[in-house]
Amino acid sequence: MNRYASVLFASIDQQLELTIQQIYGQMCAMDPSTIMTAAEHRQAKQQIRASLAGLIQGVLGLCDNVGGVLPPGILGYSIVARPDDLAGEAGAAGVDIRENELDYADMWLEHVRAKHS
Secondary structure, three states, X not given: OOHHHHHHHHHXXXXXXXXXXHHHHHHHHHOOOOOOOHHHHHHHHHHHHHHHHHXXXXXXXXXXXXXXXXXXXXXXXOOEEOOHHHOOOHHHHOEEXXXXXXXHHHHHHHHHHHXXX
C-alpha cells in the first residue's frame, strides 16, 4: 500500500477508535446501574467497531460503485492525495491512492487485516 493510502487509512483508523470510545461512553452513560463484565465490555466495543468499520467499507465502496449503486452517469469517485512536494508541478492535481487496481474498500480491508495480524 502506498504511503498516501497508509496515511489516510491510519487517520481513518484513529477517528474510528475515538468514535468507538465516544459511542461506548454514551452507551454506558445511558444506564450507569448496568453492570457488565470485562468480557461484555470488550464485546460491546467489538460490535461497535464492526458496525463502524462496515460503514467505512460501504462508503469507500461507493467510490468504486461496488454493487452498481450510483446513478447513471457516475462511474465512481477517486480519492486523491495532494502532496505538498508536488505543488506547482504537473502532478499538482494529486495522486490517486489506489494501487494495483484494488477497490478502496478492499484496500481498507487490507489495512484492517494488516493491523490485526
